[in-house]
Amino acid sequence: xxxxxxxxxxxxxxxxxxxxxxxxxxxxxxxxxxxxxxxxxxxxxxxxxxxxxxxxxxxxxxxxxxxxxxxxxxxxxxxxxxxxxxxxxxxxxxxxxxxxxxxxxxxxxxxxxxxxxxxxxxxxxxxxxxxxxxxxxxxxxxxxxxxxxxxxxxxxxxxxxxxxxxxxxxxxxxxxxxxxxxxxxxxxxxxxxxxxxxxxxxxxxxxxxxxxxxxxxxxxxxxxxxxxxxxxxxxxxxxxxxxxxxxxxxxxxxxxxxxxxxxxxxxxxxxxxxxxxxxxxxxxxxxxxxxxxxxxxxxxxxxxxxxxxxxxxxxxxxxxxxxxxxxxxxxxxxxxxxxxxxxxxxxxxxxxxxxxxxxxxxxxxxxxxxxxxxxxxxxxxxxxxxxxxxxxxxxxxxxxxxxxxxxxxxxxxxxxxxxxxxxxxxxxxxx
Amino acid sequence: xxxxxxxxxxxxxxxxxxxxxxxxxxxxxxxxxxxxxxxxxxxxxxxxxxxxxxxxxxxxxxxxxxxxxxxxxxxxxxxxxxxxxxxxxxxxxxxxxxxxxxxxxxxxxxxxxxxxxxxxxxxxxxxxxxxxxxxxxxxxxxxxxxxxxxxxxxxxxxxxxxxxxxxxxxxxxxxxxxxxxxxxxxxxxxxxxxxxxxxxxxxxxxxxxxxxxxxxxxxxxxxxxxxxxxxxxxxxxxxxxxxxxxxxxxxxxxxxxxxxxxxxxxxxxxxxxxxxxxxxxxxxxxxxxxxxxxxxxxxxxxxxxxxxxxxxxxxxxxxxxxxxxxxxxxxxxxxxxxxxxxxxxxxxxxxxxxxxxxxxxxxxxxxxxxxxxxxxxxxxxxxxxxxxxxxxxxxxxxxxxxxxxxxxxxxxxxxxxxxxxxxxxxxxxxx
Numbered sequence: 001x002x003x004x005x006x007x008x009x010x011x012x013x014x015x016x017x018x019x020x021x022x023x024x025x026x027x028x029x030x031x032x033x034x035x036x037x038x039x040x041x042x043x044x045x046x047x048x049x050x051x052x053x054x055x056x057x058x059x060x061x062x063x064x065x066x067x068x069x070x071x072x073x074x075x076x077x078x079x080x081x082x083x084x085x086x087x088x089x090x091x092x093x094x095x096x097x098x099x100x101x102x103x104x105x106x107x108x109x110x111x112x113x114x115x116x117x118x119x120x121x122x123x124x125x126x127x128x129x130x131x132x133x134x135x136x137x138x139x140x141x142x143x144x145x146x147x148x149x150x151x152x153x154x155x156x157x158x159x160x161x162x163x164x165x166x167x168x169x170x171x172x173x174x175x176x177x178x179x180x181x182x183x184x185x186x187x188x189x190x191x192x193x194x195x196x197x198x199x200x201x202x203x204x205x206x207x208x209x210x211x212x213x214x215x216x217x218x219x220x221x222x223x224x225x226x227x228x229x230x231x232x233x234x235x236x237x238x239x240x241x242x243x244x245x246x247x248x249x250x251x252x253x254x255x256x257x258x259x260x261x262x263x264x265x266x267x268x269x270x271x272x273x274x275x276x277x278x279x280x281x282x283x284x285x286x287x288x289x290x291x292x293x294x295x296x297x298x299x300x301x302x303x304x305x306x307x308x309x310x311x312x313x314x315x316x317x318x319x320x321x322x323x324x325x326x327x328x329x330x331x332x333x334x335x336x337x338x339x340x341x342x343x344x345x346x347x348x349x350x351x352x353x354x355x356x357x358x359x360x361x362x363x364x365x366x367x368x369x370x371x372x373x374x375x376x377x378x379x380x381x382x383x384x385x386x387x388x389x390x391x392x393x394x395x396x397x398x399x400x401x402x403x404x405x406x407x408x409x410x411x412x413x414x415x416x417x418x419x420x421x422x423x424x425x426x427x428x429x430x431x
Numbered sequence: 432x433x434x435x436x437x438x439x440x441x442x443x444x445x446x447x448x449x450x451x452x453x454x455x456x457x458x459x460x461x462x463x464x465x466x467x468x469x470x471x472x473x474x475x476x477x478x479x480x481x482x483x484x485x486x487x488x489x490x491x492x493x494x495x496x497x498x499x500x501x502x503x504x505x506x507x508x509x510x511x512x513x514x515x516x517x518x519x520x521x522x523x524x525x526x527x528x529x530x531x532x533x534x535x536x537x538x539x540x541x542x543x544x545x546x547x548x549x550x551x552x553x554x555x556x557x558x559x560x561x562x563x564x565x566x567x568x569x570x571x572x573x574x575x576x577x578x579x580x581x582x583x584x585x586x587x588x589x590x591x592x593x594x595x596x597x598x599x600x601x602x603x604x605x606x607x608x609x610x611x612x613x614x615x616x617x618x619x620x621x622x623x624x625x626x627x628x629x630x631x632x633x634x635x636x637x638x639x640x641x642x643x644x645x646x647x648x649x650x651x652x653x654x655x656x657x658x659x660x661x662x663x664x665x666x667x668x669x670x671x672x673x674x675x676x677x678x679x680x681x682x683x684x685x686x687x688x689x690x691x692x693x694x695x696x697x698x699x700x701x702x703x704x705x706x707x708x709x710x711x712x713x714x715x716x717x718x719x720x721x722x723x724x725x726x727x728x729x730x731x732x733x734x735x736x737x738x739x740x741x742x743x744x745x746x747x748x749x750x751x752x753x754x755x756x757x758x759x760x761x762x763x764x765x766x767x768x769x770x771x772x773x774x775x776x777x778x779x780x781x782x783x784x785x786x787x788x789x790x791x792x793x794x795x796x797x798x799x800x801x802x803x804x805x806x807x808x809x810x811x812x813x814x815x816x817x818x819x820x821x822x823x824x825x826x827x828x829x830x831x832x833x834x835x836x837x838x839x840x841x842x843x844x845x846x847x848x849x850x851x852x853x854x855x856x857x858x859x860x861x862x
Contacts, residue, residue, distance in 0.1 A: 052469065
C-alpha cells in the first residue's frame with residue numbers, strides 16, 4: 001500500500017512555522033507498518049493544492065491532507081478537492097448543528113462564514129470534530145481517474161490544529177484504515193531509545209550479532225539525533241512479534257544500560273518514573289543549562305511528586321545565595337569546576353530537603369571560554385545521601401545544542417544513580 | 432521562478448526526527464522573494480529519491496536536495512542523481528585532500544569509505560564544506576530532458592547536518608543564486624512580531640487601513656502560532672522598500688505595543704536587549720512554568736548580564752525556602768493566588784538583588800484543578816523597586832502549550848514594564 005501525506009499552509013512555505021504534523025503522522029503510520037512514501041508541503045494557493053492532490057492521487061492508495069478546512073478565505077482545501085473530483089458540496093445539517101452547539105458551549109458568536117465548514121462533498125464520510133468546528137472528511141475515489149490503471153484510492157482531509165487532528169487521527173481514521181486498508185495487523189515494531197553512544201558505535205556493537213535475524217526478515221534502522229540514538233526493530237508476518245522481541249532482548253543485552261527506554265519513552269519521563277517508583281525526590285542547581293533540565297522534568301505530568309524545585313544560578317552571587325557555594329570555592333577553583341558543581345548539588349539538596357540533587361555548571365558560549373576551560377567545558381555534580389561526586393564533559397557545540405546535550409548527560413547521570421534496582425523493579429537496562 | 436525542495440532521510444519518514452530544514456530553507460528563500468513552491472520529503476531508498484528528483488526537475492527551475500551525501504550505505508543521493516542525469520562520477524582530488532586534512536585536524540582516522548564523498552558527477556560545481564567531509568554539489572541540468580519544453584534547471588545537493596548546511600547555503604548557494612537565478616533584488620520583506628492579539632483581531636485592525644496599499648501591490652500575510660502572530664509585509668518593484676516601510680509604520684501605529692519586534696526577533700531576545708540597554712536585571716520565581724522562562728532567557732547570548740538567576744519553586748516548601756512566601760499566604764490564599772505570585776516575585780527579587788522579578792504560579796494540569804481554580808488558572812506577579820502587582824490569566828490548554836503561553840504572558844508583562852523609554856531608546860511599540 002502506498003501512502004502519501006500532504007500538509008497545506010502558507011505559513012509552512014514561508015518557513016515561519018515548523019511542520020510538526022509531518023513527523024507525527026509519519027510516525028503513527030510507520031509504527032503501524034505502513035510508512036508514508038512521500039510527504040509534500042504546499043502553500044494555501046489553489047494551483048499548489050490542486051497539483052499536489054492530483055499528483056498524490058495519481059500514485060497512492062491513501063492520501064492524507066492536513067489543513068485548509070477552517071472558515072477563513074485561506075481555507076480552500078474542501079472546495080478545491082470537491083471541484084477536482086467533480087463532486088457538489090452539500091450542507092450537512094448535523095455538522096452545522098455541531099458548529100452552533102460548540103460555539104454556544106464556548107460562549108462565542110456563530111458567524112455566517114462558519115457555515116462553509118458544514119459543506120460536505122457528495123459521498124464523503126464526515127469525521128466529527130469533538131475539539132473544533134471543521135469536520136474531517138473521508139472520500140473514496142473510485143474509480144481513481146488520476147491513476148494510471150484506475151483502481152481505488154482513499155482521500156482523508158484532516159483539520160490543521162493539532163488538538164483537533166491528533167484525536168481525529170487516532171480515534172477515527174486509524175480504526176477505519178484498519179478495516180478498510182491493510183494497516184498490517186501482522187506488523188510489529190519496537191524502538192529502543194539509547195543515549196551515550198553514537199550511531200556507528202551502536203552499529204558496530206549490534207549489526208554483526210543481528211545479521212542472521214536481519215537475513216530472516218528483521219528490519220533494523222537507526223535514528224540518530226544529537227545526544228540520543230533510536231534503534232528501531234520491526235518485522236512482518238505471523239511470527240513478527242516474537243521475532244522482534246528476540247532481537248530486542250539481544251540488543252538490550254549488547255547495549256546494556258545505554259538503553260534508557262522504549263518507543264515513546266523520554267529520558268526525563270524515565271527518570272521521573274524511576275524516582276516515583278522509588279519514592280525519591282531530586283532537586284536541581286543549574287547554571288549553564290539555565291533551567292532547561294527543570295523544564296524537561298516539569299514537562300512530565302506528575303513531576304511534582306518527585307521534583308520539589310531547583311535553582312537557576314546564573315551568577316556567582318546566585319550560586320552563593322541560593323546554593324551556599326563557598327566564595328573561596330568560586331574564587332579558588334572557579335565557577336566552572338568540579339568543586340562548584342558538587343557544592344551546587346549538595347547545597348540545593350539541603351535547601352530543598354531532596355534525596356538527590358544535580359549541580360550543573362559550564363561554558364555554553366559563544367563567550368566566556370579560556371585556554372584552560374574552553375567553551376563547551378561542563379561539570380555535573382550529583383549529591384545523594386551517600387555523598388557528592390562530579391564528572392567532567394566537553395560539549396563544544398552551539399548554545400542550544402549545548403543545553404540539550406548537557407541536559408541529556410545530567411539526566412543520564414541521575415538515571416544511572418537510580419539504576420540499582422529496588423525490589424520489584426526491572427533490572428538495569430530494562431526501564 | 433519555480434523552486435522545489437526535497438529533504439531526504441528515512442528518519443524523517445519514520446517520524447522520529449522533525450524536519451527543521453524545511454522551515455529554515457523555505458524561510459531563507461521566501462524572505463529573498465522566491466518562496467519554495469513545493470517541498471517533498473522521502474526516505475533514503477533509491478526509488479523514492481529518484482522519483483522525487485525526477486518529478487521536481489520536471490517542473491522547477493531550481494531544485495534543492497538535502498541529505499544523503501555522507502559516507503554510509505544510506506547516503507545514496509549523489510550516486511542516484513549522477514545515474515539519473517547520465518553523468519559519470521569522477522574523484523575530485525581537492526575534495527579527497529580536504530577530507531584527509533579535516534580528519535587529521537580532528538585527530539580521527541581516514542576511512543576508505545569516506546573517499547566516496549570525493550566522487551563528483553561530471554560537470555558539477557563543488558561547494559566546499561568547511562564543517563564536514565561531504566561537499567555540496569551544484570549541477571546545471573541543460574537541456575532539462577525531464578521538463579516538458581526542456582529549458583534549463585539548477586540542481587543543488589546540500590549535506591544533511593545543519594552545521595554544514597546552514598553556512599553552505601548562506602555563504603555559497605545564495606550568492607550563486609543571486610547571479611545565476613533571479614533571487615529578486617527588488618523584493619523587500621518585513622515581518623512584524625506581535626503577541627497578545629489573535630490573527631482575526633489583527634486582521635480586523637489592519638486589513639481595512641491597508642486595503643489601498645494591498646491593491647497597489649503590497650502583500651500582506653499572517654503567520655499565527657500559539658501566543659504570537661507574525662504580520663508579514665512584502666512587495667516587489669523599484670519602490671518595494673518604501674512601500675513596505677510605509678505599511679510597517681502604519682501597522683505599528685495601529686497595533687501599538689502589541690508589536691514586540693521585527694523579522695528574527697524573539698520575545699526573550701527583545702526583553703534581554705531592553706534590560707541590557709537600561710542596565711537592569713531580572714530574577715525569576717517559576718512554579719507552573721517549571722524553569723521554561725529561565726530557559727528562554729538563557730537561550731539568548733549575553734543573558735548573564737541581565738539575569739542573575741531564578742528559583743523553580745514547584746513545591747510549597749520551595750516557595751517558602753527559596754522565595755520566603757509566608758506559610759500563612761500559602762495556607763490562606765493558596766499556592767495559586769495573586770498573593771503567592773506577588774510574594775514569589777518580591778522574594779526572589781530580594782534574594783538575588785535584582786532590579787525586577789517575575790513570580791509565576793498556576794495549574795498546568797492535567798491534574799490539580801478545582802472548581803474555584805480550574806486547570807489553566809495562572810497568576811503572574813511582577814516586582815520592581817516601586818512595588819509588586821499581579822495579573823490573572825487563564826490558559827486551559829495542554830501542558831506544553833500551557834508552559835509556552837504562560838511564558839509569553841510573563842515575558843510580555845516584563846516587556847511592558849520596560850516599555851517606558853529610557854533616554855536614547857526608541858518609542859514604545861518600536862523595539
